[in-house]
Amino acid sequence: MSKGTQLRRRGGPFRTEPATDLSRWRLRNEEGRQTWSYVDDQEPPSREQTMLEAHSLGLDISRFVSDSSASETALDAAVKGMNFYRRLQAEDGHWAGDYGGPLFLLPGLLITCHVAKIRLHEAWRKEMVRYLRSVQLPDGGWGLHIEDKSTVFGTALSYTSLRILGVDPDDPDLVRARDNLHSKGGAVGIPSWGKFWLAVLNVYSWEGLNTLLPEMWLFPSWMPAHPSTLWCHCRQVYLPMSYCYAVRLSAEEDPLILSLRQELFVQDFASIDWIAQRNNVAACDLYTPHSTLLSAAYMLLNLYEAHHSVALRKMAVRELYDHIQADDRFTKCISIGPISKTINMLVRWYVDGPASAAFQEHVSRIPDYLWLGLDGMKMQVGVGITSTPCVCVEVIIYGQTPLCCLFGSLTLTVVLFVTRDVPVEVQKACRFLLQHQMSDGGWGEDFESCERRRYVQSAAAQIHNTCWALLGLMAVRHPDQQAIERGVQLLVQKQLLNGDWPQENISGVFNKSCAISYTSYRNVFPIWTLGRFSRLYPSSPLAGKLKL
Known part of the structure; x- marks a missing residue:
């Protein structure tokens, strides 16, 4: 077990050994927008850290608030707690907080950064490595979230994330993770969202996914299956996912991708029957088995996919992109959540190009979703989280x-x-x-x-x-x-x-x-x-x- 790996199953986040000088981190809060930045070692910080920053990072806060005798009554404890909590208020009036937990958010960002060649700040990368090591389980794997058992989904994506961040495959933590993944049958049994992300990275075949039916976005609005009937978070994720599927958006081959094709799978990559993997979900990841009706629907839809109309597909791609542009315009490139934001950014890179204003705005909003907590830098479930009773x-x-x-x-x-x-x-x-x-x-x-x-x-x-x-x-x-x-x-x-x-x-x-x-x-x-x-x-x- 390498230094920094936490053996835990319940609780947290807990403080782990930092990967950077925590005294050089600053949190900017402006109208509910919260972004962390690192002051380079050669530059002096423009101001001292606040209690909010020190508390969020697990640093000593005794210079802001001192210990006092234990409370004996409810009112004393309430007043004492309120005096402590009011000192955590950010300069713009809101209360910032750690909104982490899920472990499938950061991998999507890192895969997109690799595909679109976005270079993240080195301090961010170090603290992301720290975070992934901090939440690794004793058996070497990762789960859907920080208190979950290890799964193929969590292990394959977190392993891939560490490799993108530059961790060597012979690193002890990655060796344990790879052993765990292989014991579960390798990445062929990853659930559908994992299949999507690995296909984008070009370490999984698009043929291994059930169709996302991009033409569904052309349905009349009165149809029960129209995307407008879906839960908003589901709809906004499958919107850019469907675009990527329609155009088969994948990364260019490079040494890392070629290596991951060997590291993530038990069998030889070239010999995998990808069509047979469409409904293959590892037992440890299976939350709800496919119903007979869903299996039959996929069979019919996959048959359509094999013979789909080229003209309709082009119309669907245009419709999808129009919706993605609208989402970016209405939300200033943060979308409704981190997954849709990340895939929207990937699509804008693919269509508009790396130098485009739309893509550059997306890149500038990446910090909105990142939080540096007690255990490293993670991607949050939402942006500008205000921690109040409301x-x-x-x-x-x-x-x-x-x-x-x-x-x-x-x-x-x-x-x-x-x-x-x-x-x-x-x-x-x-x-x-x-x-x-x-x-x-x-x-x-x-x-x-x-x-x-x-x-x-x-x-x-x-x-x-x-x-x-x-x-x-x-x-x-x-x-x-x-x-x-x-x-x-x-x-x-x-x-x-x-x-x-x-x-x-x-x-x-x-x-x-x-x-x-x-x-x-x-x-x-x-x-x-x-x-x-x-x-x-x-x-x-x-x-x-x-x-x-």
């Missing part, structure tokens, strides 16, 4: 939700209690919460609840889960005040002496399968919960009184 509403609306059962109970109790009645659904939700309170007074739910569709308790109580349960119980003024006080006591005890709370397990999931980090949840929800308890239960000895 994120609760935002994540529900856009399908990116906190962990399912406990947060669902909170949402149910709050929404249904507005009538001031106590519906049977609320009573059941409260019973559920009390039944799952842990011995130390807290609550803890594992992200696997979303995958298994049932409650999975974590090994230890979690700060964010405890807050959600308490907010739900307090919303209905539940009579079991002792249970509420036990949870509040745990939050008070877990607070650090400087007013922060420790980072624990990952707290968000989207599409039931991919976990997301919301690092500010550990600050926002305890302050909210403790403050509400103090207001609703002023006679409790644990509540405390405001000191004027």
